[in-house]
Amino acid sequence: MSINKEVKRITTHTLLKMKEASEKISMITAYDYSFARIFDAAGIDVILVGDSASNVMAGHETTLPITLDQMIYHASSVVRGVERSLVVVDLPFGSYQGNSKEALNSAIRIMKESGGHAVKMEGGAEVADGVKRIVDTGIPVMGHLGLTPQSIYKFGTYTVRAKEQAEAEKLHKDSLLLQECGCFAIVLEKIPATLAKTVSENLTIPTIGIGAGGACDGQVLVMHDMLGINTEFKPRFLRQYLNLNEQITQAVQHYIKDIKDKDFPNDKEQY
Ligand code: KIV
Numbered sequence: 319m320s321i322n323k324e325v326k327r328i329t330t331h332t333l334l335k336m337k338e339a340s341e342k343i344s345m346i347t348a349y350d351y352s353f354a355r356i357f358d359a360a361g362i363d364v365i366l367v368g369d370s371a372s373n374v375m376a377g378h379e380t381t382l383p384i385t386l387d388q389m390i391y392h393a394s395s396v397v398r399g400v401e402r403s404l405v406v407v408d409l410p411f412g413s414y415q416g417n418s419k420e421a422l423n424s425a426i427r428i429m430k431e432s433g434g435h436a437v438k439m440e441g442g443a444e445v446a447d448g449v450k451r452i453v454d455t456g457i458p459v460m461g462h463l464g465l466t467p468q469s470i471y472k473f474g475t476y477t478v479r480a481k482e483q484a485e486a487e488k489l490h491k492d493s494l495l496l497q498e499c500g501c502f503a504i505v506l507e508k509i510p511a512t513l514a515k516t517v518s519e520n521l522t523i524p525t526i527g528i529g530a531g532g533a534c535d536g537q538v539l540v541m542h543d544m545l546g547i548n549t550e551f552k553p554r555f556l557r558q559y560l561n562l563n564e565q566i567t568q569a570v571q572h573y574i575k576d577i578k579d580k581d582f583p584n585d586k587e588q589y
Pocket residue numbers: 347366367368369370371408505507528538540
């Protein structure tokens with residue numbers, strides 16, 4: 319999409335200002351041009367090209383299989399649909415955990431090959447070196463704490479994280495460390511609302527919650543969940559704004575019927 323000089327783009331600086339002004343930040347996932355274009359025009363602040371693409375686009379059980387090349391493909395499609403929103407791209411599993419040089423190389427590939435505006439990484443102290451090196455190179459990094467789906471085989475379950483004091487304390491310390499390393503925001507996934515409130519109050523950078531309560535500085539949902547495309551996933555935190563699955567099914571059944579009944583195409587729908 320060509321640059322429209324009239325449009326004031328959302329930047330990482332805008333998000334900081336929004337936190338300071340107590341204006342909540344809206345974020346949604348997208349993985350392709352057409353939906354990104356709709357979400358951007360609707361006024362969403364941040365579009366996350368999540369590695370949840372592995373689940374909702376490719377049908378994998380976890381986020382682990384998606385590759386850096388596949389993330390770049392999704393992200394570049396999203397970037398072409400966006401004029402205003404900030405586009406954040408997940409670094410996929412295996413592309414940054416090895417060492418900080420590997421992390422930097424992966425982040426550089428995302429920025430150069432997709433045109434995304436920032437990257438997101440899961441983890442705290444374990445990835446701090448990589449975060450710092452990427453930020454020092456001039457690439458904005460969003461952190462991600464709490465339920466970190468790339469570690470699902472370590473957790474063994476998708477239940478709420480950091481309910482115990484030791485894990486809550488580590489999460490709090492990690493959030494401060496990520497801020498110190500230069501992260502511009504942190505996603506808090508599936509943690510108690512009271513913990514998310516404390517963390518949000520103790521950080522100067524914004525927190526974006528998913529299943530982390532209303533005290534976070536912003537909220538994110540996976541588009542397939544909030545639009546009701548994926549109807550099997552019904553966690554307590556999810557608000558479903560549409561039932562697209564039902565609407566699409568009805569539309570396609572109507573189309574099939576019209577073909578079978580020889581109603582489509584009619585005289586006006588042909589040359
Ligand atoms: O990959 C993703 O969609 C995410 C969100 C759930 C925050 O990381």
